[in-house]
Amino acid sequence: MSRYILKRLLWMIPVVLGVAILIFCIMDFCPGDPAEIILGSGATEAELIAKREILGLNRPFFVRLVDYLQSVFLRFDFGTSYTFGTPVAQDLLSRLPRTLTIGFFGILISVAVGVPLGITAAIHQNGWGDRISMVIALVGVSMPGFWLGLMLVIVFALNLGWFPASGFETWQCFVLPCIANSMGGIATLARQTRSSMLDVIRADYIVTARAKGVAERIIRYKHMLPNALIPIITVVGNNFGHILGGAVVTESVFAIPGIGMYMISAVNSRDYPAVQGSVILLAIAFSLVMLLVDLVYAFVDPRIKAQYSNSAARR
Amino acid sequence: MKKTLSIILIIAMLMAVLAGCGGQATGAENTDPVDATKAQAEAPADGGAEEPAGPITVTVGINQDFSDMSPFGGQSGGKQYYKWLIYGYLALQDQSAQYQNVLAKRMEYVDELTLDVEIYDYIHDWAGNHITADDVMYSFQMAKDSGNFTGQGPSFIEKMEKLDDYTVRFYFTADALGGTLTYVTNVPITSQKAYEESGDNMAVNIIGCGKYKITDFVAGSTLTLEKVENHWQTEELWNLDQLAANPDKIIYKYIPEASQMSIALETGIIDVAGTVSGTEVSRFMDSNNNAVSGYTMGIIEPTQVTVLLFNCTEGSMFDNQALRQAVCYAINTDGIVQAVLGGRGYAANTYGSSAFPDAADKWAEEDYYDYNLELAKEKMKEAGYDPDGSLKVRLVVDRDSNRGKAAEIIASSLKAIGMEVEINAYETALFNTYKNEQDEWELLIDLKNGSGYLPNCWRSSFDANAFSNGLTVNFAKDEKLQELVMAAKTPATYSEETVDEFHYYLKEKAYGYGLFVAYNYAVALDGVDNIFVNRSNYICPGAFTYSTDFVGVAN
Numbered sequence: 001m002s003r004y005i006l007k008r009l010l011w012m013i014p015v016v017l018g019v020a021i022l023i024f025c026i027m028d029f030c031p032g033d034p035a036e037i038i039l040g041s042g043a044t045e046a047e048l049i050a051k052r053e054i055l056g057l058n059r060p061f062f063v064r065l066v067d068y069l070q071s072v073f074l075r076f077d078f079g080t081s082y083t084f085g086t087p088v089a090q091d092l093l094s095r096l097p098r099t100l101t102i103g104f105f106g107i108l109i110s111v112a113v114g115v116p117l118g119i120t121a122a123i124h125q126n127g128w129g130d131r132i133s134m135v136i137a138l139v140g141v142s143m144p145g146f147w148l149g150l151m152l153v154i155v156f157a158l159n160l161g162w163f164p165a166s167g168f169e170t171w172q173c174f175v176l177p178c179i180a181n182s183m184g185g186i187a188t189l190a191r192q193t194r195s196s197m198l199d200v201i202r203a204d205y206i207v208t209a210r211a212k213g214v215a216e217r218i219i220r221y222k223h224m225l226p227n228a229l230i231p232i233i234t235v236v237g238n239n240f241g242h243i244l245g246g247a248v249v250t251e252s253v254f255a256i257p258g259i260g261m262y263m264i265s266a267v268n269s270r271d272y273p274a275v276q277g278s279v280i281l282l283a284i285a286f287s288l289v290m291l292l293v294d295l296v297y298a299f300v301d302p303r304i305k306a307q308y309s310n311s312a313a314r315r
Numbered sequence: 316m317k318k319t320l321s322i323i324l325i326i327a328m329l330m331a332v333l334a335g336c337g338g339q340a341t342g343a344e345n346t347d348p349v350d351a352t353k354a355q356a357e358a359p360a361d362g363g364a365e366e367p368a369g370p371i372t373v374t375v376g377i378n379q380d381f382s383d384m385s386p387f388g389g390q391s392g393g394k395q396y397y398k399w400l401i402y403g404y405l406a407l408q409d410q411s412a413q414y415q416n417v418l419a420k421r422m423e424y425v426d427e428l429t430l431d432v433e434i435y436d437y438i439h440d441w442a443g444n445h446i447t448a449d450d451v452m453y454s455f456q457m458a459k460d461s462g463n464f465t466g467q468g469p470s471f472i473e474k475m476e477k478l479d480d481y482t483v484r485f486y487f488t489a490d491a492l493g494g495t496l497t498y499v500t501n502v503p504i505t506s507q508k509a510y511e512e513s514g515d516n517m518a519v520n521i522i523g524c525g526k527y528k529i530t531d532f533v534a535g536s537t538l539t540l541e542k543v544e545n546h547w548q549t550e551e552l553w554n555l556d557q558l559a560a561n562p563d564k565i566i567y568k569y570i571p572e573a574s575q576m577s578i579a580l581e582t583g584i585i586d587v588a589g590t591v592s593g594t595e596v597s598r599f600m601d602s603n604n605n606a607v608s609g610y611t612m613g614i615i616e617p618t619q620v621t622v623l624l625f626n627c628t629e630g631s632m633f634d635n636q637a638l639r640q641a642v643c644y645a646i647n648t649d650g651i652v653q654a655v656l657g658g659r660g661y662a663a664n665t666y667g668s669s670a671f672p673d674a675a676d677k678w679a680e681e682d683y684y685d686y687n688l689e690l691a692k693e694k695m696k697e698a699g700y701d702p703d704g705s706l707k708v709r710l711v712v713d714r715d716s717n718r719g720k721a722a723e724i725i726a727s728s729l730k731a732i733g734m735e736v737e738i739n740a741y742e743t744a745l746f747n748t749y750k751n752e753q754d755e756w757e758l759l760i761d762l763k764n765g766s767g768y769l770p771n772c773w774r775s776s777f778d779a780n781a782f783s784n785g786l787t788v789n790f791a792k793d794e795k796l797q798e799l800v801m802a803a804k805t806p807a808t809y810s811e812e813t814v815d816e817f818h819y820y821l822k823e824k825a826y827g828y829g830l831f832v833a834y835n836y837a838v839a840l841d842g843v844d845n846i847f848v849n850r851s852n853y854i855c856p857g858a859f860t861y862s863t864d865f866v867g868v869a870n
Contacts, residue, residue: 032744038389043465044781051462083392084534085383085518094534150574158578165578166570168536255570257535265380265535270744 008294012287019283020072020276024065027272034082034270055082072280079273083266088277091262096281098168099247099258105178106243110185111236117186118193118232119220122201133190140187149180149253166255177254181247185239192235196228203227229300237293241286370563372869373843375856376570376585381538384529385517386454386503386510387461395853396589397567399557400540402503403440403524405432405451406496407555408850412672412767414496415555418446418504418524422496425484430495433482434504439547440524444506448477453507455485455499464501471498490806492768526553526560527857538567557849559858566869580610580838583868587839587846589854590615593659594716596836606838613846613854615835618668618772619764621718623725623828626757627791632708633757634791639825641694642758643684645732646725650686652831655720659836663829665818666776670832671769673814684828691732704733711739711756713746717833718760725760753790760830769814770803776827778804791826842866 035051036043043051052058071077078088114137121133156176157165167173200206201224209219247260255261259278266274298305375396382392386402399407405419416422421433438446452475459469471491476484491497509522521529526546531539541564546553568585570576577595580588591599599610606612625633625642633639648662661669664678692702700706708729712722719740726736739756741749749755765771774781776788777800786792799820802813821827837846837854842865847858 031748033748036747037744038391038463039465040391045783047462047465047470054462083380083382083389085385085388085516086534091534153575153578157582161582165582165584166575167568167584253572253575255536255568255572255575257533257569261535261571268743 005291005295008291012284012291015287016280016283017069017073020069020280021065023276023279024068024272027270027275028061028064030270032270034272037269038082068276072276078277078280081266081274082271083269083274088273091274092259092277092281095258095262098256099244099251099260100285101174102177102181102247102250102256102258103240103243105174106181106185107236107240109178109182110189110239110243113182114186114189115193115232117190118195119197119225121190121194122197123220125198125201130194133194137187137190140183140190143183145180145184145249146253148183149176149250152176152180153253168254168256173254173256177250177256180253181243181250185243188239189232189235193228193232196231197224200224200227226300230297233293233296233300237289240289244282244285369870371561371861371865372564372566372867373562373587373856373859373861373865374566374568374585374867374869375587375589375854376568376576376579377589378569378571378573378576380535380569380571381532381567383518384521384532384538385515386505386521386523387457387463387516388518389463390465390501393567393569395851397527397538397540397565398503399525399849399855400527400560400565400857401521401523401525401529402505403438403446404500404503405434406500407557408500408767409555409557410850412493412850414494414500417553417555417558418451420481422499427490428487428495430485430487430499431478431482432485432499435548436481437547438524440506440509440522441528441543442506442509442522444509444522446504446506446524447480448483450506451483451504452477453510454504455502457505457510458502468498468501471495492770492804492806492809494806497767526558527565530564536569540565540567556847556858557855559847559855561857561859561861562867564869565856577838580840583840586868587837587843587854587856587859589837591836591838592717593656593833593836596659596838597657599836599838609841611839611841611843611846613837613839613848615837615848615852615854616668616670617764617832617835617852618670619762620663620666620668620772620832621721621830622663622666622761622763622776623830624759624761624776624789625826625828626753626759627787627789627826628753629790629792631757631790632706635698636824637694637698638700639828640684641691641698641700641732642729642734643825643828644687644691644694645728646684646828646830647686647728648830651721651724654724655717656831656833660831660833662831665769666821666827666829667763667765667769667772668832671765671767671772673769673811675811675815675818678818683822684825688731695732700733702733705735706733707735707737708757709737709739709755710758710760711741711746711749712760714740714742715762718762721830722760725758750788759789768809770800770809770817773800773817773821774804777821787826789826793824793826796820796824796826840868 034055034057035048039047039051056064071079080086081088081091084091117133117136121130124130153165153176156162163175164173206219206223209223247258248264251258251260252264259281263275263278266278377393377396379393382394383389384394403418406414406416406422409415418434418438419432420435423431425431434446434448434451440446455469455472455475458464459472464470471488473486473488478484485499487495487498503523505517505523510517513520513522519532524547526543527540528543529538530541531537542560570579573592573595576588576591577598579585599607599612601607625639627634652658652660652662664683665674667674669679695702710722710726712718722738726738729736750759750761763772763776765775777796779785779787779792779797782788787796799817802808803817837848839846842862843859844862845860847855849855
């Protein structure tokens with residue numbers, strides 16, 4: 001197992017390298033001049049040229065690319081933000097906990113609500129429980145995060161006064177962003193759980209369990225759910241990625257200074273080092289989550305665990 | 316199963332009831348700003364209304380990030396809100412555009428392009444570093460080398476000479492509108508020792524010699540400033556309005572989303588919303604455009620104007636004066652002000668804002684392509700186009716909502732004179748790229764500004780010498796226009812007449828057309844009696860006046 005983890009971690013290097021090259025190229029080929037954004041529309045052409053020189057943007061593309069890759073992969077230096085004048089790594093580290101908080105609790109809410117909703121739908125297939133659950137899922141997946149965020153603010157902050165409308169100073173500040181961020185995940189998880197549960201609900205071993213007189217609750221949670229978990233875990237992993245990406249919207253709406261808000265401001269101001277650093281960090285986070293998902297597979301499915309053990313034994 | 320369900324239901328109901336109870340109380344405190352401010356107003360009455368109850372802390376919402384806080388970093392963005400408070404400048408303009416000494420004790424012209432500046436001999440920053448002529452020269456050199464100070468900045472300084480420990484002689488390369496003092500007032504003066512020891516070019520570890528110091532900073536969220544104890548300057552000599560230090564503590568909160576800014580004010584997260592757009596401000600205004608009970612309002616009339624530019628590339632469609640005039644006559648700018656800004660602004664009467672001191676009052680009385688559809692159609696015919704045809708035109712605009720709506724209105728107005736307008740809206744960076752591309756647009760809506768004087772707004776668009784292609788910003792080549800812009804922007808020839816001449820020539824030729832100026836607003840909870848806005852159109856919470864019963868949401 002440890003060899004497998006090591007192998008996966010080593011595989012992350014080419015993945016991150018690929019992401020770094022890709023994002024560097026995209027940013028470079030994307031129209032927009034950082035010098036003009038830093039200096040504003042009043043700057044003369046001479047001033048813009050001087051600024052590009054200072055930023056090193058007038059050097060050949062490949063020279064800049066190699067320089068960038070060297071500093072990221074050899075010196076772990078993401079450069080200095082054009083906008084803030086601070087090291088990108090430092091900016092990212094200070095913002096990461098807030099984004100992870102939103103992501104983690106967003107996923108937690110998605111699982112806590114989405115999975116039971118899906119189970120209910122599967123058990124009551126074509127009944128009222130199924131219909132209500134699927135309507136909730138449909139509504140959840142249809143609501144844009146930006147709109148939902150503002151609606152939550154209007155209802156729970158402005159009208160009811162239960163939670164703050166923006167900020168991140170207290171735990172209450174995170175409640176609305178986490179709910180807003182989890183809504184899409186609830187919907188997809190509920191649909192996936194329903195589908196996976198329906199796949200196993202008529203399996204022979206379930207019929208056997210029922211024939212043996214095993215209690216329905218035990219059948220559902222000890223026989224059906226573990227066997228339906230693999231696709232659900234995959235969706236949870238993907239959702240985490242989506243939630244990290246969706247933080248761009250949520251953080252802007254709720255004024256939470258996380259990676260998302262940093263990234264959107266960096267993209268708008270063509271702050272190349274900041275965008276590249278953010279994307280690389282998200283790529284690493286997503287790769288780690290995917291690794292975790294693969295490891296969780298082994299814990300929930302003995303067949304996968306056996307595969308790892310057998311391959312180790314063969315060696 | 317039923318038992319489990321009942322237990323879950325009971326727990327859920329209990330939680331809802333408990334949450335509801337708690338919420339009611341909080342909601343009553345926070346959601347009604349009128350009540351909230353009344354409560355604030357009543358509280359100190361017991362203690363007597365003569366003296367403030369305690370230190371004043373004001374929380375201000377701003378819609379721009381704090382950006383680069385270092386003295387010589389980028390000068391735009393949210394930095395405009397606080398840089399005056401933490402850094403010391405040699406001199407600054409007061410509300411009547413007169414320069415007032417700040418760090419400078421004496422400023423004296425040796426000749427037109429040479430200036431002696433003597434600073435006080437007792438200046439020190441928060442860390443106790445003594446500021447001398449060496450630090451002044453170091454700061455200007457750093458500013459010049461950074462490339463971040465554009466326009467009338469240190470790039471016009473040819474050299475500096477230290478005359479004694481506290482006096483520097485500046486040699487300038489050219490004169491400026493408003494005098495060469497302009498060149499020396501944009502640079503924050505910093506101790507060389509403090510700057511070099513900061514370890515991060517003062518990106519975060521800032522030490523200045525302003526009246527406030529940074530005590531807390533959360534990147535992308537909050538910036539807390541506290542009044543400096545034992546500031547180096549006496550109250551009598553630190554007398555510029557915008558540098559006043561009335562509150563003991565100022566907390567800036569970055570709130571990027573416009574409606575969240577209003578909600579933050581309504582729910583008591585901030586005391587002052589630094590920028591509220593014309594569309595959002597209706598939440599705080601009654602039908603007579605007065606602030607509703609519980610709020611104080613300040614109007615910010617910017618020097619920025621929204622303009623329409625025609626692509627005048629030689630041989631192109633709009634290299635045709637009559638066609639340009641047809642478009643101008645077909646646009647109802649007063650209608651745009653009503654429909655887009657809700658009346659919170661005004662139709663421009665030149666290619667610039669009327670807030671500039673040299674914008675002539677008489678222009679407002681004169682015809683500036685006042686909406687006239689018949690005349691527009693005639694001009695179309697004169698230009699050789701069919702007013703009932705379908706001439707295809709691309710209009711490029713950025714993603715600003717006001718300018719986007721204006722583009723839609725213009726597109727529908729131009730349909731009436733036989734133009735089919737395709738609107739291409741781009742985000743800022745893309746817009747800035749495409750506006751310089753000759754084959755990307757025929758019409759362009761942009762925001763224009765200039766520092767201090769109207770010709771500074773004009774020269775950024777029409778001084779062909781400033782562009783490498785030798786054309787204006789909209790690719791026109793007109794020698795007379797160039798002659799007139801030079802006359803208006805050059806200090807030696809700048810006068811009411813030369814400004815007038817340029818205005819009328821541009822109006823006649825219609826290379827660019829001023830559309831509207833949109834007001835911005837600052838809104839505060841009651842307790843802030845007066846909202847002070849500096850000449851750069853940024854609010855100065857240090858200079859607000861606070862009622863004796865002001866408490867502030869942070870308390």
